[in-house]
Amino acid sequence: MYLHGTSEINASGHLEIGGCDVVDLKSQFGTPLYIVDEQLVRERCKQYVEAFKESGLQFQVAYASKAFCVMAMCTVVEQEGLSLDVVSEGELYTALQAGFPAERIHFHGNNKTPEEITMAIKAGIGCFVVDNLIELHLLQAIAADMDKHVNVLLRVTPGVEAHTHEYISTGQTDSKFGFDIGNGSAFEGVKIASNLSNIKLLGVHSHIGSQIFEVEGFQMAVQKVAEFAKEVHEQLGVSFKVVNLGGGFGIRYVDGDTPLEVSQYVKAITNAVKEHFAGISNTLPEIWVEPGRSIIGDAGTTLYTVGTQKNIPGVRKYVAVDGGMTDNPRPALYQSQYEALLANRANDEEKEIVSIAGKCCESGDMLIWDVNLPEVQSGDLLAVSCTGAYNYSMASNYNRIRRPGVVFVKDGQSDLVVKRESFQDIIGNDLVPERIRKQAVLK
Numbered sequence: 001m002y003l004h005g006t007s008e009i010n011a012s013g014h015l016e017i018g019g020c021d022v023v024d025l026k027s028q029f030g031t032p033l034y035i036v037d038e039q040l041v042r043e044r045c046k047q048y049v050e051a052f053k054e055s056g057l058q059f060q061v062a063y064a065s066k067a068f069c070v071m072a073m074c075t076v077v078e079q080e081g082l083s084l085d086v087v088s089e090g091e092l093y094t095a096l097q098a099g100f101p102a103e104r105i106h107f108h109g110n111n112k113t114p115e116e117i118t119m120a121i122k123a124g125i126g127c128f129v130v131d132n133l134i135e136l137h138l139l140q141a142i143a144a145d146m147d148k149h150v151n152v153l154l155r156v157t158p159g160v161e162a163h164t165h166e167y168i169s170t171g172q173t174d175s176k177f178g179f180d181i182g183n184g185s186a187f188e189g190v191k192i193a194s195n196l197s198n199i200k201l202l203g204v205h206s207h208i209g210s211q212i213f214e215v216e217g218f219q220m221a222v223q224k225v226a227e228f229a230k231e232v233h234e235q236l237g238v239s240f241k242v243v244n245l246g247g248g249f250g251i252r253y254v255d256g257d258t259p260l261e262v263s264q265y266v267k268a269i270t271n272a273v274k275e276h277f278a279g280i281s282n283t284l285p286e287i288w289v290e291p292g293r294s295i296i297g298d299a300g301t302t303l304y305t306v307g308t309q310k311n312i313p314g315v316r317k318y319v320a321v322d323g324g325m326t327d328n329p330r331p332a333l334y335q336s337q338y339e340a341l342l343a344n345r346a347n348d349e350e351k352e353i354v355s356i357a358g359k360c361c362e363s364g365d366m367l368i369w370d371v372n373l374p375e376v377q378s379g380d381l382l383a384v385s386c387t388g389a390y391n392y393s394m395a396s397n398y399n400r401i402r403r404p405g406v407v408f409v410k411d412g413q414s415d416l417v418v419k420r421e422s423f424q425d426i427i428g429n430d431l432v433p434e435r436i437r438k439q440a441v442l443k
């Protein structure tokens with residue numbers, strides 16, 4: 001397993017993260033356990049900020065909290081000077097409770113409810129990323145009712161669709177998100193938005209996909225948005241103060257993944273902005289980005305305890321751990337691949353290729369299909385790396401399995417930032433109404 005960030009194998013042959021031996025973390029917090037390398041998160045934040053500073057452009061780096069949204073994470077990214085992208089009242093509530101400055105929060109989503117919009121205006125958030133005309137009019141109406149003015153970016157689909165390892169240019173973007181540039185709806189959106197009394201149109205937003213390893217897709221998006229900005233400037237006299245280019249910067253999960261350095265992504269984007277936006281209006285727009293996975297992804301490790309095994313000679317050996325698709329649905333959802341090691345015997349010779357199964361009542365509940373490990377025994381600890389993004393945030397209670405706790409580790413210190421769910425959390429919202437209780441039982 002590739003050792004990310006501060007991860008290393010210590011003298012006892014144990015995996016150590018943030019100076020903490022994971023065997024001790026198991027004793028203290030149990031398993032499954034999400035472990036976050038806080039120093040690596042902070043480094044990633046700094047890399048974005050530094051790269052933008054170097055570009056000389058005005059900027060905001062908004063952490064896409066959908067990747068992992070808990071109060072401690074909001075606090076860390078706040079301390080590192082980042083802004084925050086939220087997509088629901090739950091994420092907004094988490095951020096506000098963590099004391100995140102509202103003016104640095106951007107609200108996304110293709111179907112914001114009136115309650116969410118009201119909550120966000122009340123909180124005084126920095127910007128709404130408006131997805132469609134219905135939302136635009138709803139936002140105007142609510143803002144007018146509250147006698148408030150709100151900052152808005154219009155989310156546009158530039159006709160650049162990024163896939164995991166490639167990007168393709170599409171004439172007509174088939175996406176549930178945003179105003180299409182190609183068919184004129186983005187132009188119409190800008191025209192309407194710039195005439196609404198309680199809306200302050202700052203500019204546009206474009207997000208082309210996730211886990212992207214090349215810069216060309218981003219450069220192409222910048223070019224398309226710049227062409228659109230030129231058209232809008234010339235025909236409507238509207239100039240964009242802000243251009244948000246979304247997230248999507250890829251990370252290394254397994255051997256063969258080839259992410260770029262943060263600075264390379266940022267440089268490609270900012271250079272493209274300098275090239276394509278030059279001369280459209282007097283000043284270059286402020287550039288915002290929204291990295292999620294690349295801030296938290298490789299800082300996360302999930303620690304499991306090995307339980308049972310099933311060997312099917314000539315076929316495969318299943319090794320079951322005390323978690324699975326409930327804490328990491330990505331292999332089941334996207335056939336995502338992960339690396340792992342035996343965290344309590346990390347120096348032992350790898351002897352067999354096994355498949356790591358979860359404990360859910362579901363054949364598809366697999367974490368890794370093929371991983372080379374020492375001979376595994378019940379009670380061994382298995383660490384799966386790169387589980388920081390879209391694991392905790394997409395976890396479920398399927399089979400009424402309790403969601404694991406999350407611990408932040410740094411400089412030999414470990415602090416619980418999310419407690420493992422209790423049985424009471426599991427049944428906390430259950431009700432057995434009187435009508436059902438009173439139902440006569442047929443004997």
Ligand SMILES: Cc1ncc(COP(=O)(O)O)c(C=O)c1O
Binds near residue numbers: 067085209246248293
């Ligand atoms: C609008 C928007 N911004 C930011 C992100 C974060 O993407 P990533 O985690 O790939 O950086 C996403 C998710 O793909 C998104 O939909």
Ligand SMILES: N[C@@H](CCCC[NH3+])C(=O)O
Binds near residue numbers: 066334
């Ligand atoms: N949930 C996806 C990423 C979605 C990005 C959000 N638009 C993943 O785990 O890879």
